[in-house]
Amino acid sequence: MPTVNEALQAAAIGHAIDLLHLSNAEVRKIIALLNSADAELRAQLILAIASLGVESFTVTHMNSVLVSVLETNKSIYAAIQETMVESVIDLAKYEIGYQKALFTEVIPQQVRVTVSLGSVTLDQTRQIAMSRPFQGKLLKEWLDNLEVNRAARIRDGVRMGMVEGQTTEQIVRRVMGIKSEGYADGLLNRSRQDIESVVRTAISHTAQGARDAFYRANDDLIAEVSWLSTLDNKTSVDCRLRDRLRYTNDTHEPVGHKVPWKAGPGRIHWCCRSTSTPILKGYEELRLSKGLPESTRASMDGQVPKSTTYGEWLIEQSAARQDQILGPNRGKLLREGGLTHDQFYNDRGKFLTLDQLRERDAASFAKAGI
Structure with a gap:
């Protein structure tokens, strides 16, 4: 039977994967919202460019005819901001509730009778979501910057197109890109990439902030915090270095090493997937030994759990859980095809498609019967 600290570590790894799925869904929602304005933006852009004459073109004139285009751009970012604010506040509330549950x-009932769990207030959850900067700025500031940067790309694309004598169609394509290319060839595609980074980082930042707050509220129960990194081809140098390192719960001072916590897991760099797990004090330190059953004392040993990598954790999960994480075909390749989770990525950390996987290792597909 696992100890309480082992159970908390296993739960932290699984929960980090669930949060990644949440992040993926949030990115799709926000990108869809951003794209929803494309038709209107394109129509307004065509009208604006048509009213610009090559001979009479000036930047002042361009700015005046682009007003409606830039207003549409501003309004869609206002909608994105409203959606993101709601999402991160909901996430902070959920994460606090999840940690308490x-x-x-996992903590034996006999222990909870003696050591009650601390809680985090609703006002604190809002502070976590809205009043703590990540990567140097608040969420609102990042989204405001993205709107301004996208407006600048629109102006730059139109100005360059006019100077080069391009047609209206060519300028619109330059700015917006074309559907057959997934709009990846347009100047505004960078805006999609930028907002994806902000959304993913806001999610991980908020979740970790909520965990930190809950851990601090239970400082009498928690001895230390251990950094958990998702170890695969996408793991950053910073996170590989800190994986399984321990820090004090209150001030995050290094324990047994000199590697600083910095911004912490989920926040140390853009799109960080690292998380943390608490290490609870032992029953003796909690002064709970009197009258506790042997099984309860054993579960509350206060020991740092044995290191478990993401890959090792994944192998131990049920087939249903593996399929939920990887998809049914990759789940079957993991169980029956002889592939390990890291083989689902290329050397740049990009998730390979099933066709790419089949081309790389057809034998594993045959072995798994896919």
Whole structure:
């Protein structure tokens, strides 16, 4: 039977994967919202460019005819900001509730009678979501910057097209890109990439902030915090270095090493997927030994759990859980095809398609019967 700290570590790894799925869904929602204005933006852009004459073109004139285009751009970012604010506040509330439910589930009832769980207020959850900067700025500031940068790309694309004597169609394509290329050839595609980074980082930042707050509220129960990194081809140097390192719960001072916590897991760099797990004090340190059953004392040993990598954790999960994480075909390749989770990525950390995987290792597909 696993100890409480082992159960918390296993739950942290699984929860980090669920949060990644949440992040993916949030990115799709926000990108779809951003794209929803494309038709209107394109129509307004065509009208604006048509009213610009090559001979009479000036930047001042361009700015005046682009007003409606830039207003549409501003309004869609206002909608994105409203959606993101709601999402991160909901996430902070959820994460606090999840942590409390997890602690309630894994800590023996005899211990919870003596050591009550601390809680985090609703106002604190809002502070976590809205008043703490990540990568140097608040969420609102990042989204405001993205709107301004996208407006600048629109102006730059139109100005360059006019100077080069391009047609209206060519300028619109330059700015917007074309559907057959997935709009990847347009100047505005960078805006999609930028907002994806902000959304993913806001999600991980908020979740970790909520965890930190809950851990601090239970400082009498938690001895230390351990950094958990998702170890695969996409793991950053910073996160590989810190994986399984321990820090004090209150001030995050290094324990047994000199590697600084910096911004912490989920926040140390853009799109960070690292998380943390608490290491609870032992029953003796909590002064709970009197009258506790042997099984309860054993579960509350206070020991740092044995290191488990993401790949090792994944192998131990049920087939249903593996399929939920990887998809049914990759799940079957993991169980029956002889592939390990890291083989689902290329050397740049990009998730390979099934066709790319089949081309790389057809034998594994045959072995798995796919």
